[in-house]
Amino acid sequence: MNEPNSHFRFFLAFAFAGALVGALSYIPRVAEIPARADALAQTISVATAVNQAASPFAEIELGARAAFVFDVSTGKTLFDKNASAQLPLASLTKIITSVTALTLAPNYALVPFNNERWSIKDLLSFSLTASSNDGVSAAAAIAGSFVSHGETDAENRVWFIKEMNKEAHKAGLSASYFLNETGLDESMELAGGYGSARDAARLIAYTYQIHPELFGATTQSESVFTEENGNEHEAYNTNKIVAEIPMLRASKTGFTDLAGGNLAVVFDAGIGKPIAVSVLGSTEDGRFEDVKNLVDTTLRFLQRNDL
Missing domain, CATH: 1.20.5 (Single alpha-helices involved in coiled-coils or other helix-helix interfaces)
Structure with a gap:
């Protein structure tokens, strides 16, 4: 067992x-x-x-110190080069000047300018296109009077610049601040306004969304403006590549000794597909090459990814 x-x-x-x-x-x-x-x-x-390596952006070469590209409708970043660095904005400052002026002044406001009277919107559009320092200064003085009631244009502009910085904060431009309404250098060491490439792209997109009428002339090589007494004035666009950017919706140039060459644009990459592009710290001519390069590369990237 x-x-x-x-x-x-x-x-x-x-x-x-x-x-x-x-x-x-x-x-x-x-x-x-x-x-x-x-x-x-x-x-x-x-x-x-x-x-x-498959991304067209991997091969891109830019002369600009900073650049930023994003999809306005989704907020998605498509390209970023040193985009958070705080750099001089030069005449890109005129964009926030325009937003602030239209926030403070009523649409019917008339602005004395060169012994004429301009509607504030026409003067701002003219100034964005031709990058007129005198034009934005005149608009800032009138718009500032609605909040300061100062006795002089200079006093009104001081109040206006305070409002510019409030408007920048409201728009979420975290790296931006402004010392004047034109963007001209204050001195050999101090710029008139500072911001990042990210801020610059967001600023032109933000302004285009709420005031698209300001930018129509910035998409043409030249435009004609008529002041209130019927006198016509030609505005020659400081952006040399308006004809080379498909479906261009908005553009603004900037150039000073401290800033170098700046450029910001909004273009449509398709139906309901606005794209904002900015470059800061390029050269006077290099800014156009940089933006054209970024626009072309963005279109290839979106086509390749069927976005």
């Missing part, structure tokens, strides 16, 4: 030992774990490199 039980116990022990050996064979040796982790990391690294 004991002999069968002995055989049975031996069989169970043998089966258990075999199962244990089989199970252990599936457990990776300690030395293999780092090797497998390294292989996985290399696979991920290669995949990332392939994705980056």
Whole structure:
């Protein structure tokens, strides 16, 4: 009676030992774990490199110190080069000047300018197109009078500049602040306004969304404006590449000794697909090459990704 039980116990022990050996064979040796982790990391690294190489932006070369491209409708960043750096804005400042003026002054406001009277919207549009310092200063003085009631244009402009900085804060321009309404350098060391490439792109997109009528002339090489007495004035666009940007909706140039060459634009990459582009700290001519490069690259990127 004991002999069968002995055989049975031996069989169970043998089966258990075999199962244990089989199970252990599936457990990776300690030395293999780092090797497998390294292989996985290399696979991920290669995949990332392939994705980056597949993007047209991976090959782009810019002369600008900073640049930013984003999809206005979704808020998605498409390209970023040093986009948070705070740099001189030059005449891109005139965009926030225009927003502030239309916030403070009623639409029917008339502005004395060069012994004529202009509607405030026409004068601002003229000034954005031709980058007129005198035009935005005149508009700022009138708009500032609605909040300061100062006795002089200079006093009104001081109040106006305070409102510009409030407007910038409201628009979420976290790196921006302004010392004057034109963007002209205050001195050899101090610019008239500062902001980031991210701020510049967001500013022109924000302004275009709430005041698209300001930018119609900025998409043409030249435009004609008529002041209240019927006198006509030609405005020649400071943006040399308006004809080279498809579906251009808004543009503004900037150039000073401290800033170098700046340019911000909004263009449509498709129906309901506005894209904002900005470059800061390029050269006087290089800013146009940089923006054209970014626009063309953005279109290739969106086409490749079917966005």
